[in-house]
Amino acid sequence: xxxxxxxxxxxxSRDIRPGRIIAWTLLLIGGLIMITPLLFMFSTSxxxxxxxxxxxxxxAAPTLDNYIxxxxxxxxxxxFFNSTLIAVTVTISNVFFDSLVGxxxxxxxxxxxxxxxxxxxxxxxxxxxxxxxxxxxxxSQLGWLNSYWGIMFPGMMTAFxxxxxxxxxxGVPNDFLEAARVDGLNEFTIWxxxxxxxxxxxxxxxxxxxxxxxWTAFFWPLIVTTSKELYTLPVGISSFSAEASIQWExxxxxxxxxxxxxxxxxxxxQRYIVRGVMLAGLKG
Amino acid sequence: MASANALPxxxxxxxxxxxxxxxxxxxxxxxxxxxxxxxxxxxRFYPTFQAFWLSLTNWDLLRPAxxxxxxxxxxxxxxxxxxxxxxxxxxxxxxxxxxxxxVSFVIAYYLDRVKLMHGxxxxxYFLPFLTTAAAMGWVWRxxxxxxxxGVINGFLSSIGIAQQPFLRSVDQALFSILIPAIWxxxxxxxxxxxxxxxxxxxxxxxxxxxxxxxxxxxxxxxxIPLLKPTTVFLVVFSSIGFLRIFDQVYNMTTNDPGGPxxxxxxxxxxxxxxxxxSYQMGYAAAQTVVLFTILLIVSLLQLYVLREKK
Numbered sequence: 001x002x003x004x005x006x007x008x009x010x011x012x013s014r015d016i017r018p019g020r021i022i023a024w025t026l027l028l029i030g031g032l033i034m035i036t037p038l039l040f041m042f043s044t045s046x047x048x049x050x051x052x053x054x055x056x057x058x059x060a061a062p063t064l065d066n067y068i069x070x071x072x073x074x075x076x077x078x079x080f081f082n083s084t085l086i087a088v089t090v091t092i093s094n095v096f097f098d099s100l101v102g103x104x105x106x107x108x109x110x111x112x113x114x115x116x117x118x119x120x121x122x123x124x125x126x127x128x129x130x131x132x133x134x135x136x137x138x139x140s141q142l143g144w145l146n147s148y149w150g151i152m153f154p155g156m157m158t159a160f161x162x163x164x165x166x167x168x169x170x171g172v173p174n175d176f177l178e179a180a181r182v183d184g185l186n187e188f189t190i191w192x193x194x195x196x197x198x199x200x201x202x203x204x205x206x207x208x209x210x211x212x213x214x215w216t217a218f219f220w221p222l223i224v225t226t227s228k229e230l231y232t233l234p235v236g237i238s239s240f241s242a243e244a245s246i247q248w249e250x251x252x253x254x255x256x257x258x259x260x261x262x263x264x265x266x267x268x269x270q271r272y273i274v275r276g277v278m279l280a281g282l283k284g
Numbered sequence: 285m286a287s288a289n290a291l292p293x294x295x296x297x298x299x300x301x302x303x304x305x306x307x308x309x310x311x312x313x314x315x316x317x318x319x320x321x322x323x324x325x326x327x328r329f330y331p332t333f334q335a336f337w338l339s340l341t342n343w344d345l346l347r348p349a350x351x352x353x354x355x356x357x358x359x360x361x362x363x364x365x366x367x368x369x370x371x372x373x374x375x376x377x378x379x380x381x382x383x384x385x386x387v388s389f390v391i392a393y394y395l396d397r398v399k400l401m402h403g404x405x406x407x408x409y410f411l412p413f414l415t416t417a418a419a420m421g422w423v424w425r426x427x428x429x430x431x432x433x434g435v436i437n438g439f440l441s442s443i444g445i446a447q448q449p450f451l452r453s454v455d456q457a458l459f460s461i462l463i464p465a466i467w468x469x470x471x472x473x474x475x476x477x478x479x480x481x482x483x484x485x486x487x488x489x490x491x492x493x494x495x496x497x498x499x500x501x502x503x504x505x506x507x508i509p510l511l512k513p514t515t516v517f518l519v520v521f522s523s524i525g526f527l528r529i530f531d532q533v534y535n536m537t538t539n540d541p542g543g544p545x546x547x548x549x550x551x552x553x554x555x556x557x558x559x560x561x562s563y564q565m566g567y568a569a570a571q572t573v574v575l576f577t578i579l580l581i582v583s584l585l586q587l588y589v590l591r592e593k594k
């Protein structure tokens with residue numbers, strides 16, 4: 001007994017030995033350094049143009065004037081709406097089609113299955129940058145330039161999502177699907193009502209990744225949109241900042257407006273997001 | 285999917301009923317794949333071939349494309365700016381990937397053992413990953429401004445170090461852009477490393493402790509070798525990211541994109557300018573083919589490294 005308790009004591013004292021405290025402190029300091037740019041961004045967005053040169057983190061007289069000014073003309077609201085609409089639509093499309101294709105490739109036997117799988121997987125090797133010129137040509141011929149559809153169409157399905165969902169559907173036991181088949185459900189209903197609920201963690205991981213990827217997307221929206229009403233938030237922030245030139249308090253306000261929504265969502269859903277990223281990273 | 289749902293009802297119902305179960309399932313499978321096949325053919329494969337074809341033409345949006353053989357490639361390989369850009373792109377890769385991997389591994393390794401305020405500290409590192417480069421590029425740009433505006437120079441001068449030009453200097457600009465790029469991706473890499481660390485069964489560590497191995501020996505002989513799949517994934521993922529760097533560079537150098545004097549210009553920015561500022565679509569397509577080739581080599585190297593292990 002005494003042996004065990006001294007061992008336990010030793011283990012406990014090992015847990016709080018100086019090395020651990022130093023490591024913990026350094027990690028905390030490192031983490032605070034990581035969010036320093038975000039803190040300064042918020043801090044400056046609450047300062048007047050006269051206070052910008054005062055580099056103290058906590059503004060002397062915080063004011064929301066910049067937000068009123070930046071949000072006042074409605075441009076940011078429009079861009080925010082565009083980004084949300086686009087990211088939500090593309091996410092729904094990916095959840096639907098990537099799951100459907102992943103399920104079909106995992107659970108159906110037919111000639112050509114392996115070929116289709118390889119073909120889709122091989123598109124992972126094609127960089128977006130190579131496709132933008134043909135997409136631009138296609139969009140201008142079909143009148144898709146400067147439209148929501150023009151921004152969205154390249155991302156409606158992804159090989160990454162298909163591959164991720166296929167991996168997870170392979171883990172769904174066939175017995176469940178057979179039982180549903182015996183009950184006379186059609187294949188679409190079996191997929192939607194029986195198989196989909198069994199891979200919810202994968203669906204949420206896919207949804208988080210797709211949403212975040214499209215919310216922060218810059219390259220293609222920059223190319224396909226020229227009218228300001230159709231900008232997404234990142235493209236809008238970029239053009240707004242270039243126009244504001246040296247009015248740093250307004251630039252920081254624009255940047256903060258673009259950052260706040262994702263931070264809020266993260267604070268609400270931290271557990272799911274971290275788990276989703278782990279899942280997608282390890283299986284994908 | 286209305287059409288897929290309606291499939292069994294359309295046409296002669298008797299015909300559908302006479303099919304055996306496996307045939308029905310094959311029909312269902314192709315019905316499910318119909319829209320995706322059109323998508324992948326029309327929006328992935330056809331444009332890929334078109335990019336290769338365009339790289340052999342002089343298309344400039346105004347006149348129809350004319351076949352000019354390998355003239356675009358000859359022009360590119362003879363262009364000193366292309367080689368400068370090529371060099372920049374590899375600098376982003378060669379510095380960015382190892383630095384971000386080592387830093388994120390060290391943080392993940394220690395963070396994994398931290399219990400006190402674990403979620404909070406993890407969140408601090410992860411938050412920058414959720415930001416958009418278009419917004420943060422401007423924040424960092426402001427950080428790099430000279431005194432009295434810039435935060436970093438303000439800090440340096442307060443501790444008695446001379447002001448640095450950062451983005452205005454041919455020598456420092458590329459590194460000044462790399463730091464935010466590494467910063468933004470660090471959270472993701474830390475999370476993935478931590479997932480990899482947790483996937484290592486505890487029995488390995490227990491066995492090592494019985495053998496009397498110290499922390500350092502355990503790290504070298506057990507953790508790092510068993511973490512290899514995670515590491516390879518992150519090496520490839522971050523390499524591809526740095527090879528395709530664009531958002532940060534574009535937003536931090538808007539008055540002279542890729543400047544000063546092309547010191548920060550990566551391949552994707554050159555592609556963007558060639559295509560959408562000077563409208564030399566054929567020439568830009570040739571540059572995308574080069575990017576494609578580089579990324580293909582990186583991906584094939586990954587397959588090779590992972591295969592060797594088995």
